[in-house]
Amino acid sequence: MKILIKNGTLVTSENVLREDLCIDRGIVHSIGKSDMFIPDEIIDADGLYVFPGGVDVHTHLNLHQGLYIAADDFYSGTVAAACGGTTTIVDHMGFGPSGCSLKHQVDVYHDYADAQAVIDYSFHGVIQHVDDKILSEMASIVEEEGITSFKIYLTYDYKLDDHAVLQVMNRLRELGAVTAIHCENDGILSYFKDYYLKRNQTGPIFHAHSRPEEAEAEAVGRMIILSKLAGDAPIYVVHVSTAKAAKLIADAKRMGCNVRGETCPQYLFLDQERYNDSNHGGLKYIMSPPLRDKANQELLWTYIKSGTIDTIGTDHCPFNFHGDKQAGRNDFSKCPNGAPGIETRLPLLFSEGVMKQRISLQEFVAITSTNPAKLMGLYPKKGDIRVGSDADLTLIDPHKEITLTHDLLHEHVDYTCYEGFKLHGYPVITLSRGEIIYRNGEFTGRKGHGQFIKRKKVTDGVWGK
Numbered sequence: 001m002k003i004l005i006k007n008g009t010l011v012t013s014e015n016v017l018r019e020d021l022c023i024d025r026g027i028v029h030s031i032g033k034s035d036m037f038i039p040d041e042i043i044d045a046d047g048l049y050v051f052p053g054g055v056d057v058h059t060h061l062n063l064h065q066g067l068y069i070a071a072d073d074f075y076s077g078t079v080a081a082a083c084g085g086t087t088t089i090v091d092h093m094g095f096g097p098s099g100c101s102l103k104h105q106v107d108v109y110h111d112y113a114d115a116q117a118v119i120d121y122s123f124h125g126v127i128q129h130v131d132d133k134i135l136s137e138m139a140s141i142v143e144e145e146g147i148t149s150f151k152i153y154l155t156y157d158y159k160l161d162d163h164a165v166l167q168v169m170n171r172l173r174e175l176g177a178v179t180a181i182h183c184e185n186d187g188i189l190s191y192f193k194d195y196y197l198k199r200n201q202t203g204p205i206f207h208a209h210s211r212p213e214e215a216e217a218e219a220v221g222r223m224i225i226l227s228k229l230a231g232d233a234p235i236y237v238v239h240v241s242t243a244k245a246a247k248l249i250a251d252a253k254r255m256g257c258n259v260r261g262e263t264c265p266q267y268l269f270l271d272q273e274r275y276n277d278s279n280h281g282g283l284k285y286i287m288s289p290p291l292r293d294k295a296n297q298e299l300l301w302t303y304i305k306s307g308t309i310d311t312i313g314t315d316h317c318p319f320n321f322h323g324d325k326q327a328g329r330n331d332f333s334k335c336p337n338g339a340p341g342i343e344t345r346l347p348l349l350f351s352e353g354v355m356k357q358r359i360s361l362q363e364f365v366a367i368t369s370t371n372p373a374k375l376m377g378l379y380p381k382k383g384d385i386r387v388g389s390d391a392d393l394t395l396i397d398p399h400k401e402i403t404l405t406h407d408l409l410h411e412h413v414d415y416t417c418y419e420g421f422k423l424h425g426y427p428v429i430t431l432s433r434g435e436i437i438y439r440n441g442e443f444t445g446r447k448g449h450g451q452f453i454k455r456k457k458v459t460d461g462v463w464g465k
């Protein structure tokens with residue numbers, strides 16, 4: 001199948017070009033002159049931007065969280081991703097049974113995803129405990145499974161202490177793999193949770209108060225120090241929600257530390273006033289870290305602009321409001337944590353970022369596609385428009401005006417956090433390896449089209465360059 005995309009404006013993290021784009025058998029065949037190219041199909045992209053497909057390296061599909069199961073599986077979640085212009089995800093595997101091997105969850109997740117996903121995908125490994133067996137097993141997960149990043153948590157049931165964190169960071173550095181970290185200080189969280197619950201302060205706003213900004217900043221600062229002590233191990237801080245934590249990352253980068261940062265749309269577009277919404281509406285936004293005050297939002301944009309924040313992931317983790325979320329009605333700590341967002345990431349960042357001139361077209365591509373692809377070992381197969389790359393593309397019409405509503409979206413959950421947002425610009429076509437999988441509001445791809453990607457190590461050259 002040969003496709004010619006004519007008259008579009010191609011945008012990469014470095015260039016904006018008005019050129020034709022030729023695709024042959026799922027790969028970018030050539031850019032520029034197309035006279036000699038006989039296509040099976042022509043897409044007229046006049047007036048449209050042609051971007052590398054979005055790369056979302058923070059999703060939770062098929063997630064089992066205690067009593068609850070996230071509402072999107074690898075089929076519905078990747079359909080929603082595709083309809084929002086995202087063509088690759090790296091999903092954070094959930095915890096398996098206590099004491100299980102690393103391979104256990106890899107097998108479970110292949111069962112979830114392999115015949116279901118409609119876009120290409122990979123998984124982050126998950127580390128629940130550390131011992132000699134786990135440390136030695138890491139090698140085969142990296143080498144044979146092609147999983148080159150692992151998530152650790154500093155809170156929740158399987159939190160690691162500093163001793164274990166150092167073991168993990170050192171081992172993963174040796175293997176050329178990344179340590180991705182959920183940074184919150186567990187002692188601070190448990191202290192404040194008890195404090196508010198004892199005073200019968202149980203509403204959603206106390207979810208935010210019980211997880212103060214300092215809890216994130218302390219953990220980020222400590223992880224930067226541990227990375228240094230682990231021989232400059234590469235660390236990736238997921239979902240940075242505060243300016244305090246971002247500033248620590250900025251300072252560390254300036255000193256040459258091997259740290260990278262991710263934030264999420266919810267920390268840029270929503271603030272903690274949402275927890276006071278009527279009729280228990282605040283439960284929709286119970287996620288960790290929590291939403292912050294408005295001042296943090298503007299500061300996070302400056303950290304994006306300066307390159308401190310490298311990527312935007314979604315932390316897509318949907319639970320129905322008229323369902324699982326109601327468990328938190330009388331006690332915020334009983335509410336399953338997480339919110340949807342896999343479909344709205346690109347539209348929000350394009351409209352609020354590019355169209356409002358907070359970031360350039362190239363910066364938009366860098367934070368949503370190129371940087372996450374580079375940092376997670378997917379580049380240049382993903383994250384760029386260049387000859388030989390996968391023809392994963394999203395075409396955005398900058399003139400399309402849309403009011404976001406839950407009905408418009410394909411996420412398999414009963415609400416969106418962005419109800420009523422007026423957007424300028426919206427994805428109109430998505431291609432995955434040369435196949436049109438989304439067009440004008442309709443999913444046109446097929447179940448099982450997505451392929452698992454064995455990712456590269458991060459040892460060669462400067463990480464992410």
Ligand SMILES: [Zn+2]
Pocket residue numbers: 058060092315317
């Ligand atoms: Zn997450």
